[in-house]
Amino acid sequence: MPARLFLSSGDLMADRRFEFARDLQLKGDLPAAADLLLQAIELAPNFTTAWFTLGQIREELGERDAAIAAFRNAHAADPDDRQGASLRLMRLRAAPLAGMPLGYVQALFDQYAPRFESALVDDLGYRGPQLLFRAVLSVRAAARKPAFFKRAIDLGCGTGLAAAAFAGNVDRFIGIDLSPRMIERARSTGFYAEFEVADMVRGLRTRPDASADLILAADAMVYVADLSAVLTEAKRVLTAGGLLAFTTETHAGEGVIIGEGLRYAHAASYVRAAVEAAGLKLSLLEDRSARNEDNIPVPGLVAVASKT
Numbered sequence: 516m517p518a519r520l521f522l523s524s525g526d527l528m529a530d531r532r533f534e535f536a537r538d539l540q541l542k543g544d545l546p547a548a549a550d551l552l553l554q555a556i557e558l559a560p561n562f563t564t565a566w567f568t569l570g571q572i573r574e575e576l577g578e579r580d581a582a583i584a585a586f587r588n589a590h591a592a593d594p595d596d597r598q599g600a601s602l603r604l605m606r607l608r609a610a611p612l613a614g615m616p617l618g619y620v621q622a623l624f625d626q627y628a629p630r631f632e633s634a635l636v637d638d639l640g641y642r643g644p645q646l647l648f649r650a651v652l653s654v655r656a657a658a659r660k661p662a663f664f665k666r667a668i669d670l671g672c673g674t675g676l677a678a679a680a681f682a683g684n685v686d687r688f689i690g691i692d693l694s695p696r697m698i699e700r701a702r703s704t705g706f707y708a709e710f711e712v713a714d715m716v717r718g719l720r721t722r723p724d725a726s727a728d729l730i731l732a733a734d735a736m737v738y739v740a741d742l743s744a745v746l747t748e749a750k751r752v753l754t755a756g757g758l759l760a761f762t763t764e765t766h767a768g769e770g771v772i773i774g775e776g777l778r779y780a781h782a783a784s785y786v787r788a789a790v791e792a793a794g795l796k797l798s799l800l801e802d803r804s805a806r807n808e809d810n811i812p813v814p815g816l817v818a819v820a821s822k823t
């Protein structure tokens with residue numbers, strides 16, 4: 516995972532206390548680290564990163580109520596919630612499941628961009644783009660249609676791995692992503708004709724009706740809780756016969772949950788119902804894992820939906 520985000524308090528003394536607290540936290544002296552964080556917060560009451568770290572320590576110490584209070588303060592101190600305190604509150608069941616703060620996703624991936632490919636591909640055995648490629652080929656083969664596409668949109672394009680997998684089969688790629696730093700990397704691949712730094716739903720909304728014959732989302736729906744808006748927009752933007760292919764993480768229950776890794780997992784029944792509700796036809800839904808965690812495949816799905 517990316518290095519933790521540090522948002523300076525703007526007060527040198529408070530930042531120093533925070534650094535000492537982090538040292539103590541890393542050495543395992545959690546109560547002493549918590550004391551120092553409280554001192555830092557006394558100097559800088561809106562010190563988001565100190566509140567957030569305090570929340571993590573309280574949680575580790577089994578002090579649930581104090582953890583919730585600290586995460587709430589972290590969120591209040593930074594309305595963009597770049598640390599993702601609201602996600603911690605969802606995990607602690609202190610807040611209902613909701614969308615991911617866009618400021619958090621952007622900060623996470625801007626920070627992650629330089630190490631993204633080595634971390635994901637080498638360390639986590641990432642294979643999302645290849646899974647999508649095979650799934651799209653198989654849907655096209657079953658329909659006895661060629662797997663060549665004039666205009667494709669890559670949602671959450673990241674550094675461009677999905678476009679690389681489809682490069683021989685797509686004439687023109689548009690990349691949409693929230694993270695300017697990820698897009699910088701994607702730009703250097705030369706696979707894309709156009710980019711948009713935007714949330715994927717907003718990015719799709721700027722596209723004309725029936726303007727793409729393929730839409731991809733490789734390991735991007737894991738940052739979207741409710742898939743209905745993106746599926747509805749994808750349907751509008753697809754040409755008749757066009758395909759939307761995406762991966763998700765999944766779980767054995769019903770609906771959508773947020774996992775330990777702070778990514779959403781969508782049940783297969785949820786994906787089926789959401790695709791149908793958007794007016795698309797589910798052409799393929801398979802259990803396929805796009806990445807490992809601790810060398811174990813994370814349960815996942817590959818879906819291909821068609822516009823009829």
Ligand SMILES: C[S@@+](CC[C@H](N)C(=O)[O-])C[C@H]1O[C@@H](n2cnc3c(N)ncnc32)[C@H](O)[C@@H]1O
Binds near residue numbers: 673676714
């Ligand atoms: C795990 S990366 C995957 C990148 C790429 N698709 C791949 O297969 O390597 C997830 C990407 O989705 C982007 N992302 C997450 N939520 C998004 C959203 N709501 N709108 C646009 N991009 C989003 C992130 O910024 C990140 O670049």
